[in-house]
Amino acid sequence: MFANRISQTLHDEHRATIALMERLERAITRRQPIDVADSEGRRLLDDLAAAIEADTLRHFDFEETELFTLFDSVGDQLIGDHLTEEHSFMRPLGQQLVTLARRASAGGFDTDSWHEFSRAGAELVQRMVVHVQKEEMALLPLLDQTLDDATEARLLDAYLGTATPAS
Numbered sequence: 001m002f003a004n005r006i007s008q009t010l011h012d013e014h015r016a017t018i019a020l021m022e023r024l025e026r027a028i029t030r031r032q033p034i035d036v037a038d039s040e041g042r043r044l045l046d047d048l049a050a051a052i053e054a055d056t057l058r059h060f061d062f063e064e065t066e067l068f069t070l071f072d073s074v075g076d077q078l079i080g081d082h083l084t085e086e087h088s089f090m091r092p093l094g095q096q097l098v099t100l101a102r103r104a105s106a107g108g109f110d111t112d113s114w115h116e117f118s119r120a121g122a123e124l125v126q127r128m129v130v131h132v133q134k135e136e137m138a139l140l141p142l143l144d145q146t147l148d149d150a151t152e153a154r155l156l157d158a159y160l161g162t163a164t165p166a167s
């Protein structure tokens with residue numbers, strides 16, 4: 001879909017994130033606590049904790065440190081600031097969900113912890129869906145037009161650690 005691999009990698013990660021948000025939303029709208037004795041419920045909690053910790057927070061950091069500056073360079077600083085602000089709302093929600101998901105995975109939910117989990121989860125889903133749509137419409141096409149081959153290779157290496165040792 002995108003010519004450069006940075007846009008394509010972020011796009012693939014956005015799709016995986018949205019798929020996970022849809023699973024989370026389905027579980028929340030059932031309006032009864034996720035049953036950790038059930039393998040599907042358990043897997044959702046484990047996937048959620050692992051994905052937020054390993055992927056989402058890293059993805060946010062990379063966008064902020066390496067990519068949003070590109071908007072500055074084309075004279076639009078506001079959008080980078082705006083997307084950074086959205087990250088800053090989602091980070092604590094994500095961290096809260098990781099903690100609650102891990103705790104529930106070990107000991108199940110009670111009324112209070114389920115309430116807390118479903119409230120934070122619903123807010124993260126809502127914010128994430130809008131955020132990803134904005135980046136798909138603004139950030140990824142801009143990257144696709146702007147990145148030269150050398151920058152693309154450097155950023156991909158920085159993000160994925162795919163450098164091959166010089167021989």
Ligand SMILES: [Fe+2]
Nearest residue numbers: 060063083135
């Ligand atoms: Fe983002």
Ligand SMILES: [Fe+2]
Nearest residue numbers: 010059063135
């Ligand atoms: Fe993103």
